[in-house]
Amino acid sequence: MYQIFIFLPTILEKRLRMKKNINRRTHEKKQSEAALSFLKEPRTRFIIGLAFILFSLYLLFSFIGFFFTGGIDQSLIDKGLRQIVSNPEITAANPAGNLGAWCSDLLINRWFGISSFIFCYILILSGIRIAGKEITGYPKKIFFSIVLIIWFSVFLGYISDLFYSVFDLQRSYLYPGGAHGYFVTQWLNSLIGGIGTFFLLLLTFAIILFFGFEKAFYKCVAYFKSLIPKKVEKTPESSTNQSGEETETDIPLSQPYTTSRTEPPLDETLPPFISLEDEFNPGKDYLRKNEEVAEDSTPYTFPAKGTEFPTKSDIQQETTFTNGQAEDLPFDEGKEEEGENVELTVSNEKQEETVSRNLQPEEDYDPTLDLSHYCYPALDLLEEHSTGNPKVTQHELDENKNKIVETLKNYKIEIVKIKATIGPTVTLYEIIPAPGVKISKIKNLEDDIALSLAALGIRIIAPIPGAGTIGIEVPNQNPEIVSMRGILASKKFQESKYALPVALGRTISNETYTFDLAKMPHLLVAGATGQGKSVGLNAIITSLLYKKHPSQLKFVMVDPKKVELSIYSIIEKHFLAKLPDEEDAIITETSKVINTLNSLCIEMDNRYNLLKEAQVRNIKEYNEKFIKRQLNPVKGHKYLPYIVVVVDEFADLIMTAGKDVEQPIARIAQLARAVGIHMIIATQRPSTNIITGVIKANFPARIAFKVASMIDSRTILDSPGANQLIGRGDMLISVGNEMTRVQCAFVDTPEIDAITHFIASQQSYPSAFALPEYIPENEGGSNIQEADLGVKDPLFEEAAKLVVNSQQGSTSSIQRRFSIGYNRAGRIVDQLEAAGIVGPFEGSKARQVLIPDEYSLELLLKNLGDKF
Numbered sequence: 001m002y003q004i005f006i007f008l009p010t011i012l013e014k015r016l017r018m019k020k021n022i023n024r025r026t027h028e029k030k031q032s033e034a035a036l037s038f039l040k041e042p043r044t045r046f047i048i049g050l051a052f053i054l055f056s057l058y059l060l061f062s063f064i065g066f067f068f069t070g071g072i073d074q075s076l077i078d079k080g081l082r083q084i085v086s087n088p089e090i091t092a093a094n095p096a097g098n099l100g101a102w103c104s105d106l107l108i109n110r111w112f113g114i115s116s117f118i119f120c121y122i123l124i125l126s127g128i129r130i131a132g133k134e135i136t137g138y139p140k141k142i143f144f145s146i147v148l149i150i151w152f153s154v155f156l157g158y159i160s161d162l163f164y165s166v167f168d169l170q171r172s173y174l175y176p177g178g179a180h181g182y183f184v185t186q187w188l189n190s191l192i193g194g195i196g197t198f199f200l201l202l203l204t205f206a207i208i209l210f211f212g213f214e215k216a217f218y219k220c221v222a223y224f225k226s227l228i229p230k231k232v233e234k235t236p237e238s239s240t241n242q243s244g245e246e247t248e249t250d251i252p253l254s255q256p257y258t259t260s261r262t263e264p265p266l267d268e269t270l271p272p273f274i275s276l277e278d279e280f281n282p283g284k285d286y287l288r289k290n291e292e293v294a295e296d297s298t299p300y301t302f303p304a305k306g307t308e309f310p311t312k313s314d315i316q317q318e319t320t321f322t323n324g325q326a327e328d329l330p331f332d333e334g335k336e337e338e339g340e341n342v343e344l345t346v347s348n349e350k351q352e353e354t355v356s357r358n359l360q361p362e363e364d365y366d367p368t369l370d371l372s373h374y375c376y377p378a379l380d381l382l383e384e385h386s387t388g389n390p391k392v393t394q395h396e397l398d399e400n401k402n403k404i405v406e407t408l409k410n411y412k413i414e415i416v417k418i419k420a421t422i423g424p425t426v427t428l429y430e431i432i433p434a435p436g437v438k439i440s441k442i443k444n445l446e447d448d449i450a451l452s453l454a455a456l457g458i459r460i461i462a463p464i465p466g467a468g469t470i471g472i473e474v475p476n477q478n479p480e481i482v483s484m485r486g487i488l489a490s491k492k493f494q495e496s497k498y499a500l501p502v503a504l505g506r507t508i509s510n511e512t513y514t515f516d517l518a519k520m521p522h523l524l525v526a527g528a529t530g531q532g533k534s535v536g537l538n539a540i541i542t543s544l545l546y547k548k549h550p551s552q553l554k555f556v557m558v559d560p561k562k563v564e565l566s567i568y569s570i571i572e573k574h575f576l577a578k579l580p581d582e583e584d585a586i587i588t589e590t591s592k593v594i595n596t597l598n599s600l601c602i603e604m605d606n607r608y609n610l611l612k613e614a615q616v617r618n619i620k621e622y623n624e625k626f627i628k629r630q631l632n633p634v635k636g637h638k639y640l641p642y643i644v645v646v647v648d649e650f651a652d653l654i655m656t657a658g659k660d661v662e663q664p665i666a667r668i669a670q671l672a673r674a675v676g677i678h679m680i681i682a683t684q685r686p687s688t689n690i691i692t693g694v695i696k697a698n699f700p701a702r703i704a705f706k707v708a709s710m711i712d713s714r715t716i717l718d719s720p721g722a723n724q725l726i727g728r729g730d731m732l733i734s735v736g737n738e739m740t741r742v743q744c745a746f747v748d749t750p751e752i753d754a755i756t757h758f759i760a761s762q763q764s765y766p767s768a769f770a771l772p773e774y775i776p777e778n779e780g781g782s783n784i785q786e787a788d789l790g791v792k793d794p795l796f797e798e799a800a801k802l803v804v805n806s807q808q809g810s811t812s813s814i815q816r817r818f819s820i821g822y823n824r825a826g827r828i829v830d831q832l833e834a835a836g837i838v839g840p841f842e843g844s845k846a847r848q849v850l851i852p853d854e855y856s857l858e859l860l861l862k863n864l865g866d867k868f
């Protein structure tokens with residue numbers, strides 16, 4: 001008790017002090033909060049930003065002035081800052097006054113030299129950012145600016161030092177690299193010498209360039225690749241005989257299997273980034289080397305390693321003997337005849353050189369060889385779209401949770417547990433109801449929960465498949481924009497091994513949503529106007545452009561609205577397919593759409609024939625076999641690119657063309673999967689007369705953006721839900737029985753513009769990928785063959801060669817080999833008949849080939865001259 005009296009004053013004093021401290025701290029906190037909110041105010045930010053920008057312009061003027069007045073102002077600067085600032089009698093010649101003269105001397109001469117100009121850039125950038133404008137990659141930009149300041153300072157220090165010492169000049173008032181550049185150079189020169197410093201500068205420059213500017217790296221690689229002549233295998237044409245003269249020799253049979261070109265590589269004849277002058281044919285390179293092989297139509301098999309093939313010179317020799325000329329020669333004709341035999345020895349030598357070659361294919365066929373310098377678009381071309389909005393706050397989460405619990409309580413539904421998963425646009429509240437609660441009861445409360453949360457588009461998933469819980473999706477107050485850049489940069493997409501990889505957006509659990517279009521195998525996309533359909537299509541196309549080489553993928557684009565897909569027209573020669581003789585690769589007219597779809601059906605049939613002949617089941621196996629050089633291009637085999645058909649605004653087409661469009665689409669949808677033709681069809685109006693039963697049955701994968709009604713949602717997804725989405729890229733993807741809510745990645749038009757320009761600036765094929773010709777029945781029909789007989793088909797000669805070489809006069813082989821329609825191939829065969837190259841039509845039997853070899857054919861063609 002006594003002790004209490006002793007310590008009470010001390011305790012009270014302590015308490016008082018604590019309270020005072022707390023009060024002071026609260027006061028200080030309040031003060032700093034007020035200061036912070038003042039700084040955060042848009043007006044304050046704008047003023048500070050403006051101050052930064054104006055100061056940077058002031059510095060810029062003073063720097064420029066320094067180059068003209070720096071020498072005169074030297075004596076003034078030596079007086080020190082205090083004198084300069086306080087003494088009005090001192091006036092600098094610099095247009096930015098005393099302070100400007102002092103600042104520029106400090107930054108240019110005493111700090112980093114001429115590279116100090118970059119400070120102005122940093123200040124302007126920071127000013128703009130402080131003023132409230134979002135700058136993508138700001139920290140990276142600032143970091144690289146600082147690195148550049150340091151590098152240039154040393155570089156200029158090095159260069160100026162070299163210059164002064166080589167020309168033995170007097171140093172001026174200006175230090176181009178500043179004191180920093182000067183001293184670092186002096187130190188480096190003493191440490192690693194002038195040459196070492198030079199190499200170090202070169203290395204650091206490469207590091208800055210390639211890590212700071214991703215595109216620069218790829219451009220440099222492409223440029224250097226173009227400088228290095230490709231390894232050209234020494235061909236017999238260029239081989240020299242023993243006397244060093246160039247000799248004309250037949251192409252040995254082993255040559256067709258090699259991948260190097262017999263003509264100069266493209267990059268030797270053309271600078272990078274211009275069109276090829278060659279005819280486009282993905283298998284051209286392959287063919288060029290195999291043309292000589294197929295003299296007959298027997299299956300194409302590779303000779304066993306080391307097998308000796310007779311060369312053409314062998315064959316010629318044999319011919320000479322069987323013709324009897326050699327036999328007719330008297331065996332001992334005298335010295336002169338022996339002299340001729342010497343020539344024969346030389347030819348034998350050549351023959352030995354040829355047969356000793358390895359006849360096994362040295363490398364697999366590379367379909368990308370025609371555009372071997374092609375650079376894939378860099379991620380830098382895409383923007384980081386950030387809303388600047390804070391994510392879902394704890395307060396928002398608690399509030400929603402409480403309201404859900406309360407509403408359910410009002411309906412006598414007890415909850416055991418609740419868990420929130422924050423997605424980019426919605427938050428999923430997973431609840432476990434108390435035992436005995438009926439799921440349907442919760443499901444029926446959708447509207448009530450929406451009302452109590454005062455939020456639109458509440459979706460209840462009851463139960464969540466596989467989780468045993470009930471999900472309530474509540475839109476976030478500040479939805480996030482998912483940038484395409486982040487999605488494409490994700491490891492999941494980058495490492496995907498899909499045939500047609502697509503990264504579409506982010507799921508509710510913030511995972512990147514990727515899929516293989518080749519497995520879908522077709523996509524139906526629907527959504528009311530302005531809900532993100534076009535952005536969705538662009539996201540799909542962009543993903544494919546980021547992963548595929550032009551030799552592996554072609555798009556057929558149908559755009560009745562004429563504005564949505566036109567942006568891709570500039571990559572026509574890289575990635576688009578179109579009908580021959582068609583001007584625009586983006587199809588906008590209904591009649592042309594019908595022709596194109598029918599042409600795709602022909603392409604599909606042709607591909608099926610190729611697959612059948614190759615004895616494979618799908619395009620993947622076919623291309624693998626082709627790459628392994630197990631298929632003979634002379635027999636029409638070629639590397640098959642995937643074809644993705646994108647139809648924007650399908651409703652317009654169905655309205656105007658009805659069955660004419662529906663039928664080929666249904667046919668392609670049913671059959672084209674195995675041959676690598678995939679369709680993406682988008683529509684604003686998901687009504688049953690547009691998405692008919694036939695279409696629906698063949699499009700198992702569907703994407704729904706927000707639609708106007710539950711009926712529309714049912715039409716597209718076979719279930720409600722799409723009517724409860726919140727728009728702006730919020731979507732439901734249904735594949736089989738699985739439904740996933742995804743926030744579509746946002747990719748803006750300028751970004752697509754940048755990507756397409758990047759692709760278009762590179763070397764291309766000479767034209768778009770040609771689809772088979774399709775002539776509608778009513779445009780001449782069967783009479784067309786007779787009508788056109790007088791005009792020689794441009795492919796006539798090539799077709800004649802094919803027929804003679806393969807000794808097969810079938811229309812279908814011509815059709816396949818040249819990717820042309822049946823009508824045109826038939827017309828060519830009729831012309832071949834008229835020219836006496838093939839015999840008449842013999843019912844189911846193939847036509848007889850009347851010309852035995854290519855030599856006779858050449859004679860015949862010469863004789864025919866311009867008869868056609």
Ligand SMILES: Nc1ncnc2c1ncn2[C@@H]1O[C@H](COP(=O)(O)OP(=O)(O)OP(=O)(O)O)[C@@H](O)[C@H]1O
Nearest residue numbers: 528529530531532533534535684728729744745746
């Ligand atoms: N994934 C997204 N993220 C954020 N905003 C989006 C997204 N998708 C679309 N938007 C916004 O919605 C607008 C309309 O999108 P879009 O042009 O794709 O609509 P649409 O469904 O194609 O409309 P329409 O059928 O009339 O062409 C865009 O300009 C954009 O502002």
